[in-house]
Amino acid sequence: MNTFGVYVPGDSLLHRLPAGAKLLALLVVISATLFVRDPVAALTCAALVCLAYPVSRVGIGHLGTTVVGLLPFLVVILAFQTFTAGWRTAVVLSAQLFTAVVLAGLVTLTTRVADMLELFERLARPLRAFGVRPERVALVLALTIRSVPMALTAWRQAREAYVARGLSRRQHHMVVPVIVSLIRSAEAVGEAISARGLD
Known part of the structure; x- marks a missing residue:
């Protein structure tokens, strides 16, 4: 999945x-x-x-x-x-x-994200001696990787919506919708993490 x-x-x-x-x-x-x-x-x-x-x-x-x-x-x-x-x-x-x-x-x-998580967790295992949880490090790195295409998708969707409204020359107006979309996505990810018992 x-x-x-x-x-x-x-x-x-x-x-x-x-x-x-x-x-x-x-x-x-x-x-x-x-x-x-x-x-x-x-x-x-x-x-x-x-x-x-x-x-x-x-x-x-x-x-x-x-x-x-x-x-x-x-x-x-x-x-x-x-x-x-x-x-x-x-x-x-x-x-x-x-x-x-x-x-x-x-x-x-x-x-696959699962392969990324497994790799990052394996690389972070030596940090366990300093009180760091490798699974947390892996999750943060995986989310960081995911944030790049997520931001590009949000920008593309906002641009398509503005072009459809004939506002293509006012691209600075897309900043707020993009930020709102990213915040909503972050909240959804946070809720999913909490539902799985990760803190």
Whole structure:
């Protein structure tokens, strides 16, 4: 059961890889992209990450959702960095951010939440000696991962509602509905956790 509504069932190689291997690969790839300084190379990395979506058979629609939610931030970063550091730096930084977010989204889409929880709990076990409960750490990390697509979904729903009302040029008015939606989602998650006896 997909409790957090993120995992997309499948049988691709990425789906079958252990959660630990995927997170390690995510860390390695993102770290490697930080050393890229050429705009063409940075954009190539971003394109390759996009190709991983159809290869993993999670659907182009999920890639589109991630890109749409990320686009406003990329535009701001691209404009600011172009003005302060030049277009080459702007393109590289934007491509690096794009690669990191899109790749992290792919890992989330192809990894069961239960597998994530088990991995985080296993990694946090040494902290038990300091009075930390590993299951709490795992739950917090899993909820953090879930919060990213949750925020993107809330923003997309608010945008669609405003476009339907002909208010597409007043996107700053979407902030309050998005915040309210996230608060409601957080309350629902909190109630579910309490109902299961977790504190």
